[in-house]
Amino acid sequence: MSPSPPSQTEPILRLRGISKNFGAVSALTDIELDVHPGEVVALVGDNGAGKSTLVKILAGVFQPSAGTIEYLGKQVTLDGPGRALELGIATVFQDLALCENLDVVANLFLGHELSPFQLDEVSMELRAWSLLRELAARIPSVRQPIASLSGGQRQTVAIARSLLLEPKIIMLDEPTAALGVAQTAEVLNLIERVRDRGLGVIIISHNMEDVRAVADRIVVLRLGRNNGVFTAETSHQELVAAITGAAENAVTRRQRFRAAQAATREAGL
Amino acid sequence: MTTPDTETAATLDRADTRVRNDDSFAGAWRGFVDRVRSGDLGMLPVMVGLVLISAVFTALNPVFLAPNNLVNLLFDCATVGVISLGIVCVLMLGEIDLSVGSMSGLASAIIGVLWVNSGVPLPVAIVAALATGALVGFVYAIFYTRLGMPSFVATLAGLLALLGMQLYLLGSTGSINLPFQSDLVRFGQTMIMPKWLSYLLALVPGLVVAVTGWRTSQRRVAAGLSPLAMRLVLAKAMVLTIALGVAAWYLNLGRGLPWMFALFVLIAVVLNYALTRTKWGRSMFAVGGNREAARRAGINVKRIYMSAFILCSTLAAAGGILGAARLASSSQQAGTGDVNLNAIAAAVIGGTSLFGGRGSAWSAVLGIIVIQAISNGLTLLNLSSSLRYMITGAVLAIAVIVDSLARRSRVSHGRA
Numbered sequence: 001m002s003p004s005p006p007s008q009t010e011p012i013l014r015l016r017g018i019s020k021n022f023g024a025v026s027a028l029t030d031i032e033l034d035v036h037p038g039e040v041v042a043l044v045g046d047n048g049a050g051k052s053t054l055v056k057i058l059a060g061v062f063q064p065s066a067g068t069i070e071y072l073g074k075q076v077t078l079d080g081p082g083r084a085l086e087l088g089i090a091t092v093f094q095d096l097a098l099c100e101n102l103d104v105v106a107n108l109f110l111g112h113e114l115s116p117f118q119l120d121e122v123s124m125e126l127r128a129w130s131l132l133r134e135l136a137a138r139i140p141s142v143r144q145p146i147a148s149l150s151g152g153q154r155q156t157v158a159i160a161r162s163l164l165l166e167p168k169i170i171m172l173d174e175p176t177a178a179l180g181v182a183q184t185a186e187v188l189n190l191i192e193r194v195r196d197r198g199l200g201v202i203i204i205s206h207n208m209e210d211v212r213a214v215a216d217r218i219v220v221l222r223l224g225r226n227n228g229v230f231t232a233e234t235s236h237q238e239l240v241a242a243i244t245g246a247a248e249n250a251v252t253r254r255q256r257f258r259a260a261q262a263a264t265r266e267a268g269l
Numbered sequence: 270m271t272t273p274d275t276e277t278a279a280t281l282d283r284a285d286t287r288v289r290n291d292d293s294f295a296g297a298w299r300g301f302v303d304r305v306r307s308g309d310l311g312m313l314p315v316m317v318g319l320v321l322i323s324a325v326f327t328a329l330n331p332v333f334l335a336p337n338n339l340v341n342l343l344f345d346c347a348t349v350g351v352i353s354l355g356i357v358c359v360l361m362l363g364e365i366d367l368s369v370g371s372m373s374g375l376a377s378a379i380i381g382v383l384w385v386n387s388g389v390p391l392p393v394a395i396v397a398a399l400a401t402g403a404l405v406g407f408v409y410a411i412f413y414t415r416l417g418m419p420s421f422v423a424t425l426a427g428l429l430a431l432l433g434m435q436l437y438l439l440g441s442t443g444s445i446n447l448p449f450q451s452d453l454v455r456f457g458q459t460m461i462m463p464k465w466l467s468y469l470l471a472l473v474p475g476l477v478v479a480v481t482g483w484r485t486s487q488r489r490v491a492a493g494l495s496p497l498a499m500r501l502v503l504a505k506a507m508v509l510t511i512a513l514g515v516a517a518w519y520l521n522l523g524r525g526l527p528w529m530f531a532l533f534v535l536i537a538v539v540l541n542y543a544l545t546r547t548k549w550g551r552s553m554f555a556v557g558g559n560r561e562a563a564r565r566a567g568i569n570v571k572r573i574y575m576s577a578f579i580l581c582s583t584l585a586a587a588g589g590i591l592g593a594a595r596l597a598s599s600s601q602q603a604g605t606g607d608v609n610l611n612a613i614a615a616a617v618i619g620g621t622s623l624f625g626g627r628g629s630a631w632s633a634v635l636g637i638i639v640i641q642a643i644s645n646g647l648t649l650l651n652l653s654s655s656l657r658y659m660i661t662g663a664v665l666a667i668a669v670i671v672d673s674l675a676r677r678s679r680v681s682h683g684r685a
Contacts, residue, residue, distance in 0.1 A: 119547065
């Protein structure tokens with residue numbers, strides 16, 4: 001276990017002692033988390049580890065029961081989704097939340113249209129194209145309704161939309177969960193490009209391969225507590241052990257069983 | 270197929286070679302066929318419907334197409350048409366208002382009681398009727414957003430309650446005649462636009478299309494985007510001008526273009542602008558398409574519902590006032606019968622989806638012309654209202670079936 005302070009820069013976001021109780025249940029206890037500019041932090045953990053709760057706290061949907069959130073060196077209170085957006089914390093939710101009946105431009109600018117009484121379609125389209133081009137996104141036409149786009153393209157639009165308001169941090173909840181191999185690779189590329197623009201990225205994923213492919217640091221949560229910080233070089237076994245809380249777990253048992261099976265089969269031949 | 274920008278590096282929006290750009294006439298036609306095939310029918314059912322209806326009724330009774338009959342038709346269109354514009358707003362959100370008929374009846378009763386019976390000045394009576402409509406819409410919105418009452422139940426209750434209020438206001442006499450010489454009744458029965466003005470107005474839409482198209486195109490080029498296909502824009506402007514010019518000429522062979530219909534079209538133009546070119550309109554489409562997405566994008570969803578319900582009831586009241594002017598009376602029958610269904614059917618036939626997120630103000634204009642043409646044609650054939658109701662019901666059913674099938678096809682073709 002080697003927590004690695006990756007950069008000398010000040011963190012954009014610093015969580016100290018964050019706890020969240022739902023009645024008698026403590027979903028999060030004493031969470032510490034730093035996010036630096038130009039860094040991808042992966043948040044991993046089993047179901048119920050508190051990842052989504054943490055994201056919702058950062059998105060301003062939930063308020064923490066205890067602890068402090070420092071944003072750009074100043075202590076802040078995220079008392080609503082609007083407040084988080086205003087500060088520059090953008091969230092891409094798992095279900096993307098796009099309007100299928102509207103085209104790409106309309107979705108990108110939804111709720112933030114230019115000149116509300118005489119929509120400035122030309123400027124909006126131009127901004128949409130330049131945003132998508134910066135992300136090297138492959139959207140054939142921004143005047144297509146979202147309904148005609150693939151899952152990866154929709155994810156791209158959702159990520160582009162979160163970048164529209166020039167955030168400092170972007171959080172992605174399971175960005176690759178519903179995607180195929182090629183689209184997953186595209187989204188991972190996209191995440192790297194966002195990082196290269198100097199943003200902090202928090203990504204939640206169950207897919208260890210994806211996590212190790214893009215993350216600079218991997219933060220493991222277990223039963224609502226920090227359970228170690230790892231790097232991409234950490235072995236799969238070590239990560240799984242941290243996530244499940246034991247070197248001896250369902251995953252290792254299964255691997256051992258499969259290895260034993262293979263051995264007997266070979267011996268039998 | 271020719272593209273205007275093959276000479277240099279492609280403009281920003283034309284860089285992707287996977288997209289076919291339909292800039293030529295043949296391309297536009299192919300795009301149209303593709304859209305219709307995938308279930309994006311747009312105005313097609315209305316156009317086909319209008320041609321069919323005109324052919325059938327003219328064959329049965331040539332008076333149908335006589336200029337003066339069409340002038341009457343337009344007078345009748347204006348009253349229910351205004352109500353239908355409101356229906357477009359609530360349908361856009363995937364909601365419904367079943368009480369628009371009763372609301373229009375109540376508004377006509379308010380006009381009769383306040384203006385004729387109590388001697389209140391007409392403008393005050395009109396404002397009172399419209400304000401009542403706004404209040405009713407406000408109550409529906411509260412029921413829907415705060416109490417979670419489905420809109421069709423809330424407005425079904427409203428249908429009965431408003432009808433009760435109408436009967437209560439009119440009292441035992443049952444109907445109030447409006448003075449024939451008053452401006453309101455003349456507006457509803459005889460006021461016709463001067464010929465020169467109708468021709469002038471027929472030129473306006475084509476000019477607006479051409480000029481805004483040209484200006485948008487200039488701005489797009491300045492911004493480094495591809496220009497609009499000006500050939501198509503000009504063709505559209507020309508077709509529009511010719512069609513409207515011919516229509517104006519034909520109506521002027523009879524009495525001419527009713528002011529009341531002009532008012533209806535004016536409201537439709539304003540609503541169309543609001544729906545397509547303002548943030549409010551964009552929010553309406555977004556809430557109708559995906560309410561949760563709209564909420565997370567920071568749109569105040571409750572306020573959007575509120576605006577739609579208020580607009581719908583207010584326009585229903587306005588339709589009621591026009592109806593009173595048309596009939597020169599406020600009666601117990603005003604707003605009953607098929608008014609409700611005609612208003613809803615007009616919007617749906619014109620292409621506004623019952624499922625929310627799709628629609629336009631023009632759907633109400635074209636849809637109501639279809640509905641009134643049927644009703645007018647059947648009246649010319651001396652058919653009783655029993656048959657008229659049955660046929661209107663069947664037309665509504667067909668319109669909804671077309672809407673459902675088209676929607677299913679759109680889903681499978683990746684169009685929303």
